[in-house]
Amino acid sequence: MIGVFDSGMGGLTAIKQIVKMMPHEDIIYFGDTGRVPYGTRSKETIIKYSCQDVRFLLSKGVDAILIACGTVSANAIEILRSEFSVPIFGVVEAAAEKACELTENGKVGIIGTNATVKSGAYVKHIESVRPDIETVSTPCPLFVPLVENGFTDPEDRITYLTAERYLEDIKRFGADALILGCTHYPIIAPVISKVLPGVSLVNTGAEAAKRLFENITPGGGNGKIEYYVSDDINSFKSAASIYLEMPVGDNVFKVDIEKY
Numbered sequence: 001m002i003g004v005f006d007s008g009m010g011g012l013t014a015i016k017q018i019v020k021m022m023p024h025e026d027i028i029y030f031g032d033t034g035r036v037p038y039g040t041r042s043k044e045t046i047i048k049y050s051c052q053d054v055r056f057l058l059s060k061g062v063d064a065i066l067i068a069c070g071t072v073s074a075n076a077i078e079i080l081r082s083e084f085s086v087p088i089f090g091v092v093e094a095a096a097e098k099a100c101e102l103t104e105n106g107k108v109g110i111i112g113t114n115a116t117v118k119s120g121a122y123v124k125h126i127e128s129v130r131p132d133i134e135t136v137s138t139p140c141p142l143f144v145p146l147v148e149n150g151f152t153d154p155e156d157r158i159t160y161l162t163a164e165r166y167l168e169d170i171k172r173f174g175a176d177a178l179i180l181g182c183t184h185y186p187i188i189a190p191v192i193s194k195v196l197p198g199v200s201l202v203n204t205g206a207e208a209a210k211r212l213f214e215n216i217t218p219g220g221g222n223g224k225i226e227y228y229v230s231d232d233i234n235s236f237k238s239a240a241s242i243y244l245e246m247p248v249g250d251n252v253f254k255v256d257i258e259k260y
Contacts, residue, residue, distance in 0.1 A: 001025070001026040001027070001028065001060075001061060001062050001063055001219055001221060002018065002022075002025055002026070002027050002028070002062060002063070002064050002065070002066060002212070002216075002219075003027075003028045003029075003030070003054075003057030003058070003060065003062030003064070003065040003066070004018070004027060004028070004029045004030070004065070004066045004068050005029070005030040005031070005032070005050075005053040005054070005056075005057060005065070005066075005067065005068065005069065005072075006030075006031055006032070006067075006068040006069045006183055007031070007032050007035065007036040007037055007038040007039075007049075007069050007071065007072075007144070008031050008032065008033050008036035008037070008144065008147075008148050008184065009031055009033070009147065009148060009184070009187075009236065009239055009240060009243060010068065010069070010144070010147065010182060010183035010184030010185070010187070010205070011029065011031060011068030011069065011183050011205060012029070012031075012183075012240055012243045012244050013068070013183050013186045013187065013203060013205035013206060013243070014066060014068040014091075014183060014205035014206065014208055014209045015027065015029055015068075015225070015244065016205075016206075016243075016244055016245070017205065017206040017209035017210065018066075018209045018212070018213070019223075019225075019246075021209065021210070021213045022213060022218050023223050024218065024220060024221055024222065024223045025218050025219055025221055025223065026219065026221030026222060026223065026224045026225070027224075027225045027226070028057055028060045028062055028225075028226050028228070029225065029226070029227045029228065030053055030056055030057060030227075030228045030229070030230075030255070030257075031227070031228070031229045031230075031236065032049065032053060032229075032230050032257060033148075033229045033230055033231040033232070033235075033236060034229070034230035034231035034257070035049060035230060035257075036144065036148055037071075037113060037141075037144040037145065037148075038050075038069060038071040038072060038113070038115065039070075039071045039112070039113020039114050039115045039116060039139075039141060039144060039182070040113070040114055040115070040141060041071075041115065043075050043076075043115070046071060046072060046075045046076055046115060047075070047076045047079055049072075049257075050067070050069075050072045050076045050080060051076075051079075051080065051083065052257050052258070052260040053072075053257065053260075054080055054083075054084055054086075054088070055260040056228070056255060056257060056260045058084065058086065059260070060226075062086065063086065063087075063216075063219060064086060064087040064088075064089070064212065064216050065084075065086055065087070065088045065089070066089045066090075066208055066209065066212050067080070067088065067089065067090045067091065067208075068091065068183045068205050068208065069091070069182075069183060070091055070092070070112050070113065070116045070181045070182040070183065070204055071112070071113045071115045071116050071182070072090070073090030073091045073092045073121070073208075074090075074092055074112070074115065074116045074119040074121035074122070074181075075115055075116070075119050075121075077090040077092075087215070087216065089208060089211060089212045089215070090208065091181075091183065091204040091205060091207070091208040092121045092122055092125055092204075093125055093211070094204075094207040094208050094210065094211040095122070095179050095180075095181070095202050095203075095204040095207045095208070096122050096125035096126045096129065096179065097125070097129055098202045098207050099126065099177045099178075099179050099202050100126060100129045100130045100133060102176075102177040102200040102202065103133060103175075103176055103177040103200075104176055105174065105176050106130075106132055106133050106134060107133070107134050107135075107136075107173060107174055107175045107176060107177075108126060108133055108134070108135050108136075108175055108177045108178070108179065109135070109136050109137075109138070109167075109170035109173060109175035109177070109178040109179070109199070110122045110123065110135060110136070110137040110138070110178070110179045110181050111137070111138050111139070111140045111143075111166065111167070111170070111178065111179070111180060111181055111182075111185065112137070112139065112140070112179075112181030112182050113139065113140075113141060113144065113181075113182055114139045114141055116139075116181050116182065117137045117138065117139040117181070118139075120137075122135075122137070122179055122181055123135050123137060134173075136169055136170060136173040136175060138166055138167070138169050138170060140162075140163075140166045140182075140185070142162050142166075143162070143163075143166070143182065143184060143185055143188065144182065144184045146158070146159050146162065146188070147184040147185075147187050147188060148184070150239065151188075152187050152188055154190035154191055154194070156191070159188055159191050160191055160194065160195070163188070163191050163192055163194075163195045164195050167192070167195045167196055170196060170199075171195070171196060175196075175199060176198070176199055176200060177199065177200045177201075177202065178192070178196060178199050178200070178201050178202065179202045179204065180192070180201055180202060180203060180204055181204060182204070183204055183205040185204075186201070186203045186204075186205065186206070187243060189201055189203070224251075225248075225251060226251050226253065227240065227248055227251055227252045227253070228252075228253050228254070228255045229252065229253075229254055229255070230254070230255060230256070230257045231254070232254075233252050233253070233254050236252055237252050240252070
């Protein structure tokens with residue numbers, strides 16, 4: 001059984017990919033919707049929250065954990081790996097390596113939360129793989145609340161104008177590959193592509209799910225997925241079904257994450 005967590009609904013992009021590759025795997029998903037976003041928090045708070053998230057998933061008996069959160073992957077994954085014995089996968093390494101494969105002009109853009117960009121995690125991994133690649137990083141703090149509040153339509157003017165403003169430096173730099181360094185961002189990928197036509201987008205959640213698949217032995221479950229959130233269940237249900245393109249049914253539950 002696999003555990004997946006994110007600060008909100010963005011991690012559903014990883015769930016979608018896991019289901020495609022491991023349709024019989026049982027999954028426990030936790031979205032910390034009551035404390036989203038993580039990207040504006042201090043590193044100490046990010047570590048605290050992520051430790052609680054992992055302890056909750058372990059209480060459900062998961063065998064491996066995918067951190068479907070760029071902020072946690074960039075700021076806390078080594079601490080989590082040292083604190084807990086279960087295999088823990090993040091989104092940074094696989095996405096950075098994919099960007100290195102995709103770029104043709106040697107210029108890669110990185111967007112993420114404030115905390116992710118500040119950590120420099122994607123840049124460091126790209127440099128370790130291909131030191132010849134140039135990078136530019138831009139924080140996009142409004143993208144997460146836009147996604148969480150349903151501003152995801154490709155024609156939404158507010159989201160488009162926000163993306164246009166944030167992506168100015170990426171366009172000016174001439175990057176031909178862009179790491180969507182937060183799992184919320186693929187949900188507005190059509191808008192980003194409008195602003196940056198022809199640029200290859202790297203879906204961090206999908207790439208992390210592929211890396212997970214390559215490194216674990218499927219558990220052979222029944223394909224059951226349980227969703228847990230730290231805030232309103234109904235708002236998560238309605239949005240999750242759209243993002244996943246499949247119903248979540250009644251398998252959504254609220255948890256008091258502060259107990260963990």
